[in-house]
Amino acid sequence: MLKNKSYITWLIKRSYWRFRLELISGRDDLPRSLFKNKRIIIIGPASEVELDAKGKDIDDYDIIIRMNAGVKHATELSGALGNRTDFLFHNFKMEGERAAGVLNNKILNEHKVKKIIYPTLTAATLKDYLQKRESLKRTIQEVEVAFLPPSSYRRICRKFTPYSPTIGSIIIDFVLSTDFKELCIIGMSLFRTGYDQHYNNKAPDVSSTRKWTEAGGVHNPDFDFAITSRALREAIDDERNIVLGRGLSEALGVPFKGISTVEMSRHDESSSF
Template sequence: MSFKIYVNAVKGLFLTLANVKMFPASVLTNKRIAIVGPASSAYGTGKGDYIDGFDLVVRINKAALLMRDKRSPEDIGTKTDILFHSFFENEYSGGGPLDLELYERLGIKYLVNPIPTYFGHRVSFNFYKKYLRSYPVYTLPLPPYLREVKQFGKFRPTTGFCALKYLLESDFKELYIGGFTFFQTAYGDGYRDEMKSKEATQQYINKMQIHNPDIEFTEFVRIYVENRNKNVVLDEALRELVSQKIAE
């Protein structure tokens, strides 16, 4: 290890210890929240103004790039308050570049790495070691995560699933969920354009062997049913999928 690499690693460690914080659950309390995923079901809806009207808008991974390029604001809106990111920056399977200047321009208040294990802290450390910036990164509580991942076996929950679970179990006033179909449809325009069909999306999942959409969807429906007493609004595509699953 060269001296510069060693120094950057030490700086990265101190930045990690100083800047990684627990996401403040109180931010969500009694708020109207919209979470918008990357599925094609979010498009052609005309819900942009509706989404921007929520107190908080939550997005996933490469969504900030869509906001930067002003992709379909009439459908997915323009506002982002909270960004959940995998902290893997590759375009194909990760969350895209961690562009802090862009996040500041977009008014993103909370950057969340939702994996609270050693694995998650390691990728946060890699972020600080690379960028050497004092920038807050938020994580989620460990015990609920550990209880949940027992259902996943060798697979890892997606960033989107972690966000959905955390939001559904929070004390919100209203929660709108759009643009999530658990890989049963294609991605929306501009997100992963190499996967513009359901078949291409399934091939990607089979190739990566990291996530299991069937487990995720089963767990999502379970958590959704457990929280049905809350004011949760699903978009049309997800509402239909959930209804079919419950009817099985």
């Protein structure tokens, strides 16, 4: 009897939070329409990010996306990675050894952050999200707090079962689902290189980066590589305007301009005798 009552209580709570999620979905989430015909750059924390950024006018992009401690990272590099942030994808974890970066008025305003995006909203995480959002609203001003559409997160999670996608893969998956004009991705290698020392000095090489990512059993770097690299290759083969940094180009086996190996092989065949 007690067991049945506990199950019914759990079922009611789950149904309640699913209902709450439906109520706010489409209201406070990140609309794909914002990306239509825009030049977008995603800046990650991999060791080659400064090299990738050389020669690029990052601030000239319509939308600049960073993740977790990316704003602090850019600030410490004194403009080498651009001087503003339009969308900061952040998991709201601001304390502990694996904190994702502090969110406060000083750092957000200095980097002209427009929106903070919570990337992993589900019925199970909604209560925590709402509490932390209210806390943030009391400490930051002039910065919107929104979330990735839950349907987008559910879609990519199905691909990653039994693991969860990392924030980098979540961002790439979402942007690929929009009608962008150009997508540039720098400072990402899908765990084929280490972190930039200014972002995470505890994981400077591939081995330590994998261990850092796998800690807790939530993420699997091989899943991120296989699933996200496949999505990028398909987008490049569909002739979408995608430019990749060195680490990601090498990981995927495509030239820096984003021409796929399929296109290269076709070119080689047509020019051979």
